[in-house]
Amino acid sequence: MSARPRSPRFATQAIHAGAAPDPATGARAQPIYFTNGFVFDSTEQAADIFAMRRTGFSYSRGSNPTVAALERRVAALEGAKAAVAVSSGQSAVLLVLMTLMKSGDAYVASPRLFGGSLGLMRRLDGRYDLKPQFAGGLSPEDFEAAITPETRAIVCESIVNPCATVMDLEGIAAVARRHGLPLVVDNTLASPALIRPIEHGADIVVHSTSKFLGGSGQTIGGVICDAGSFDWTKAGHYNLITEPWPDYDGLVVSERFPEISFAVACRLFGLRDLGPGLSPMNAFLTLTGIETLPLRMQRHCANARAVAAYLKDHPKVAWVSYPGLPGQAGEELAARYVPQGPGSIFTFALKAGEPAALTFITSLELISHLVNIGEIKSLAIHPATTTHRQLSAEEKSAACVGPETVRLSVGLENVEDLIADIEQALDRVD
Template identity: 95%
Template structure:
């Protein structure tokens, strides 16, 4: 048997990675460790754990056995060396930016991002002088043109929320490597079932686990994955990662933890200092959700393609943004990176403008009017007045979230029932 054949495939890892039968009780399901602290064997062990001379559990804000199982599973699915689970996807983005940069530093960001990410970036710019340099477009050349001497990272999404554009990750990663910059990819809309950004050159991957990883809309969480691929020592810009920490006896993270330096820095600064730890119950629910991720993503993609095709041909619909359909912009990139389909979140515009968009949403009966995405239930929202309301009108138009636009998150219901609900909502429009 070859080594490759002994390596578990994706679906097997989604069920088994990171967890094992409990050695104390034999419980097959990962236990939920509801405890704030953990008893130390000795004062020496306690001191060593707090000084990072030894690994172990001390206080659940920084690490917890249930949360650690989730971290191991997501790291395995993404092909990362380490993962850090946090309280939300927004926390994950915040910790990545604040760990990488200090005041005065900049980063190149995609001009199309989740509205919450854009809002956070602008707030960090105004209050803490962490400067986003937005690329003019979505091509690798656009990202390269935005790089300056102050740039410390490149940030994009694998599949853009909410217009479903698939990014050229390999091309953007090549730009990042040429300039000695880490590439940060938000993989929330794809999940590792569709895209594994590290395989295309990403150095850091973030998720809102509240979406496809959890799947049922029950719990909030986030994960940061460290590929272990970036050489932080080549530059003097990443001081939290490469310089001594006086409060840890002069610990230099790249020396003691060379393969997971960024992950360790995120844990020390992000969880021990800032504190957005993940609840063990949320970790448990996410672990359970991930077990069915491969099956769910197949159904999500198939349903979304069918719904998008129906909308594309409807006389009351102006356009559909879903590159999984023939002839759509970005079709070639979608075929290259996500042959299974570009996820289940996309936008479409109604010829009747904003009044039609709002009436369509309120006329839906099966599809819920709800702001989340990536759930097993189908969802709809009006981005221009909710998730992307902070954007200027021209920015909303460029992101395919103008006033006439509806965002759909297609769930796992029987697709004929989803289409029937959309059909009756469209029939109510003038």
């Protein structure tokens, strides 16, 4: 009796999922399809593709074979039913919120999020009346307390940017299920190599592929993953998913595509209407980056832990926010969700305040002063005056991004060289 077929393990999927040798040429690498449009076999095929009666490629803004390979790979790594790749992580968050909600709707959001996400949420509130209801804290109880009859979703990060707090995804997912709400998780800082939010109850997962998935700091991109787990018809508040589209011959997405309803709605509204499609070159580079994701994340976590431990014991450092260290706040959740380590992004504070933080950053020689994260190169930034500058002083303090704070994105260099660079920069701090 033959053994039951087994799904490939994570590292194998990172290399192979979503792509195959090109049938026309035998090329082993994923081809880059630099074309705006695709020739139809017939007028009937063209009409069917545009009416969503048949799958196929028509115009690269909505779908492209190279981009589709990336979508399949990320969906496989996240355990999702489908994925939609877009031009940036910010676009991914935007499309999720606008696909889920219409003016007057609300959603519960974590009070600690990437500064760009917070800025987008406030702008959407002021201009389009999509209301963020910020939870009072990070516990599941805090999220539940913020829910109102207008709430249509819950939004959080798996690992918080930039303080590295690991969220209780299972607890928050249980709250979402009790209230019939989809849980949206930004998994950028963890990547599926560390956390697969769908396994913990998430319904939608988003990434900025510009970070760990790509890894090289060469491309901008984003992706939205649909777990296929949420019952949109039962909830009844999501008109793009459960009500007819007049311009698609009365198509009801939840009826035609019951297992990938949200992904299809995102593609129709997000890519066909709004248009932030991903370049096939960026998709190709991201696919290449993902091939080494499991190996990179191991080294990222090991280096970050060593650097954080060094900083924690330094006399000029007031505190370090990295729950992978013993005795740190959030250590229990980090051990539960990310035993490999809570990523490589964290903050620390200088005892001498903002002047010391700025001096430290400008004194670094190996570590680059750069706003991105998740690259193979180590990076540093002063979030209070850059990524999180729009927050109030109280909000910055609560998010561990006060004026005395530095954010590090620890890369793949030899950790001894990183610590030596940090040491010489700290020597220049009063």
